[in-house]
Each structure stands twice: as C-alpha cells, then as structure tokens.
Amino acid sequence: MRNIEIYLNDLILRTLDINGDLKNYLYWMSHPEDNEYIISAKKNYSLSDLQDYIKNCNQNPDTILLGIFDRVRLVHIGNIKYENIDLVNKSAVMGILIGDKIYRGRGLAKNVIEESAKWLNNSLGLQTIFLGVDNNNSVAIKLYSKIGFIVKNNQLESGVTMQWDLNVK
Numbered sequence: 001m002r003n004i005e006i007y008l009n010d011l012i013l014r015t016l017d018i019n020g021d022l023k024n025y026l027y028w029m030s031h032p033e034d035n036e037y038i039i040s041a042k043k044n045y046s047l048s049d050l051q052d053y054i055k056n057c058n059q060n061p062d063t064i065l066l067g068i069f070d071r072v073r074l075v076h077i078g079n080i081k082y083e084n085i086d087l088v089n090k091s092a093v094m095g096i097l098i099g100d101k102i103y104r105g106r107g108l109a110k111n112v113i114e115e116s117a118k119w120l121n122n123s124l125g126l127q128t129i130f131l132g133v134d135n136n137n138s139v140a141i142k143l144y145s146k147i148g149f150i151v152k153n154n155q156l157e158s159g160v161t162m163q164w165d166l167n168v169k
Helices: 023-029 047-059 108-124 138-147
Strands: 005-007 011-015 064-070 076-086 091-098 128-134 150-153 159-165
Touching: 005 108, 011 108, 023 047, 023 076, 047 064, 064 108, 076 108, 091 108, 108 138, 128 138, 138 159
Parallel strands: 091 128
Antiparallel strands: 005 011, 011 064, 064 076, 076 091, 128 159, 150 159
C-alpha cells in the first residue's frame, strides 16, 4: 500500500484508510440521486463493502485511490482514483467524485485533477490519462476539455472516452 499525501492550497489528497471516518463516503454511495453520473453509486453500499473496496484498491499495485479532504474543516469531500496504471505505456485511467454537494462548482475538481496528474507524472512518469464520461454530463465534459482532455471515442452507447497527454500544452 502506498501512503500518498498531496497538499494543495485548500485541499489534501491522501490514501484512504479502511479504519478512517467513511461516513461521508458511505452517504454518497448510498444516495445515487445525488451522484447521477457515477455508475458505482447506483449500488447500495454497506460500510463493509466500502472497506473491502478501499482495501482492494490499496493492495492493487495498478491502482491509486485518494480521498479529497478540506484542509481547514478536515472533512472528506470526494475521491480521485487512477487505475490500470501502466508504467510501460505511461498511462492510467482516472475517475473523480466530488461527493459533498457544497464543494461542487468551485473549481476544486480541476485543481485536484491537474495536481494529482502532475504528481503522477513526476513520481511515476505517467504521460497519458484516460477517462470515461457520461454523454449527458456536459459540465464534466466541459471541465475535462478545459484541462486538456480530448475526445478519443464518442461512439460509446452512453458516454465518451477522453484522453489527456500531460506533456502537451
């Protein structure tokens, strides 16, 4: 398990701990109406399910799951996950959730994505990030495009695949 901590202005990204306070995370994952574009939030999770998920992510060398925490309030507001980390092809697949609704629309996701990608580039040499996004999530598509992601495949039934080449400005 990697113990990662990345400090941003108002946030901390850190490896989730199965023994940490997961009540916010459990709430997000058991209220799919609040996270309509998060496929995994459609299942009703128990605390034990979340702990198993976190444990599996932390034990998988090809996955990094980081909680997003407010540095002042010390509250868990979301997660960012990189999986299918491929050190040969220097790529990973990203997913992000700002679960706490009061933190949405503040530009935090952009900062989290950019800074965590910078960390991946500097620490692991990753150069390409992929993600999938629901066709109807126009706010996310606009955000990802602003960061530098480009649509790679829009022929998917319910979404698009986007790619960000980190060393291209």
